[in-house]
Amino acid sequence: MFGVVVAVFFLLRMVPGDPAAMILGERATPASLAALRQQLGLDLPLWQQFIDFLARVVTQFDTGDSLVSGVSTRELVFQRAPVSLGIVALAVALAILIAVPLALTAARRVDGWADHLVRILPAAGMGMPLFWIGLLLIILFAVQLRWFPVGGVGSGPGEPIRSLFLPALAVALGLAPPLIRSLRAQLVEVFDADFVTTLRAARVSERRILFGHVLRNAAVPSLTLLSVNTAYLIGGTLVVEKVFGINGLGTLLFQSIGSRDFPVVQGVALYCAVLVVLVTTLAGLLSGLLDPRLRVAAPVPRNQGSPQ
Template sequence: MPQTLPRWKRIGRGALQMLVLMLGCTFLVFLLQSLSGRDPGRAILGQYATQEAVDELNAKLGADQPFFIQYVDFLGRLLQGDLGISYYSATPVSEILAGRIAATGLLLLMGFVLSLLISLPLTMAAVRRPGGIADSLVRLFTLAGTVMPAFWLGILLILLIALPTGWFPVGGYGDTFAEHLRGLFLPALTVAIGLAPVQIRTLRTSWLRSMGSPYVEAARSRGVTQNRLMVAHALPNSAVPLIAIVAVQAGWSIFTAVIVENTFRIPGLGQGLILAANQSDFPVVNATTLLMAFAVVIISFVADWMSTLFDPRLRTSR
C-alpha cells in the first residue's frame, strides 16, 4: 500500500529538483556562450581598441581563465545578481533587463487571467450538454485557436479591433499603469486565445469524468442543482489536470511573448531578446534565455505543489 508522503518532504524534494534543473540551465547557457567564440573585451571596446586594452578588460572580466574557473565565477556573480556586461551598450545586463521584466510579467499574467476567463465558461457550456450545439461551437473555437499563429492573430486583432474602434493602441506600452493595461489588453488577448483551446480540451475531459463519478451521482440524487453539481462538486476535482497543463503552457507562453511583444512593440523581454540577437549582444541573449528558463522551472515547481492541495493522492510515495 502506498504511504502518505509528508508535504514538507515533497516540497523539499521538489525544491531540490528545481535547483538541479536551474544549475543545469546555467551550465548550458554558459557553455553556449563559450562556444560562440566572441572575444568579450573586443566586443565591448570595439574593433578600434588596442590589443592591450582588450587584454586588460578580458583579465578584469576573467575571460582569460580556464572554462570551469570562468563557470564558477559566473555562478558567483549570478548569485549576486550580476548578469554580465552588454557587448552593445557596455552597460550591466541586469539594468537592461530590469526595465523589461515588468512588461513581460504583466503581459503573461493578463494573458493567463483572460485565458481562464475564456476557458471556464466555455467549458462549462460544453459540459452542460455534451454533443449539443454549444459543445460543437466550443470545439470549433478550440480548433481555430489551435491552428492560428500568434503573430497572425495579433495582426487580426489590430485590424479588426484596434484600428476601427481606437479603443486600444496599435502598439506601445504607455507610461502610467492604466496605459500599461490598455496597451497590453490586445497582446494579452492574443496570448489568451492561444492558451484557451488546450485548457478547454483538458478541462472538458476531466470535468465530464467528474460529472459521472459516484459522489456527483449521490449529490444529484439528493436534489443538488446542476450548476452546484458542476461548480462545487465536479470542478475542484477537475482542476488538477488544468493546473498541470497551465504549468506546461507557462513555458510555451514565455517564449510566445517574444512573438507577441514584437508584433505589438511591447518593450518586454521578448522584444529585447530579438533586439539583442540582431546586435549579436550575447550576454543579453543568454541572460534573457536564462531568466525564461528559470521562470519555467519555478512555475513547474509551484504547479506541482498546488496540485497536491487539490489531490491528496499525489502526496503518496511509491
C-alpha cells in the same frame, strides 16, 4: 536550472559572430579588437569564462555586465520585467476566462452542436502562430475599431492595462485551446462519475455540484497542463512584445541576440527559467489545495511479524 545555465553559456558561444566586432564596427583595427576582447574577458579560455560566469550567477544572481551598454544584466532585466510579467499574468487570467466557460458549455452538451463547435475552434486556433494572431488583433481592435493602442505602453490612468490587453489576449488565444480540450475531457468524465449521481439523488443544487465538486475535481489536470505550458506562455510573450512594440524582455532579448550581447541573453534565459520553476511549484501547491489526496503520504508497509 543548472542545465539552463550550461546550455545558455555554451550554445551562445557556438553562434557565429564576434561581440567585439559588433561593438566596434567593421572599420575596427585588429589591435582595438584584441584590446576590447581582453577588456571583456573574451580572450580567456572557455572553461575559465564558464567558471567566472557560474561564480557570478551563484553569488550575485547576475550573468555579468552588458557588452554593449556596460549596465548590469540584473538591472536591465528588472527594468523590463514588470511589463513582461504583466502580460503573462493578464494572459493567464484571460486564458482561464476563455477556457472555463467554453469547456463547461461543451461538457454539459456532449455531442451537441455547441460541443462540436467548441472542439473545432480550439483546433483551428492551435494552428495559428502568435505573431499572426497579434497582427489580426491590431488590425481589428486597434486600427479598425480604435479601442486599444496599436503598440507601446501608455502612462496615463488605466493606460498600462489597456495597452497590455491586446498582447495578453494574443498569448491567451494561443494558450487557451489545449486548456479547453483538457478541461472539457475532465469535466465530461467527472459529470459521469458516481458521486455526481449520488449528489443529484440527494437533491443537492446543480450550482453547488458544479462549483463545489465537479470543477474542483476537473481543475487539477488542467492546472498541471497550464504549468507545463508556462515555457510556451513566456516564449509567446517575448514574441508578442516584438509585434506590439512593447519595450519588455522580448525586445531586450532580440536586441541582445542581434548584437551578440552574451551576458544579457544569458540573463533573460536564466530569469525566464526561474519563473518557469516558480510557476510549476506554485501549480503543484495549488493542486494539493484542490485535491487533498495529493497531500496524503502513501502508507508505509509493515512486516507481518513486526510488533505493533
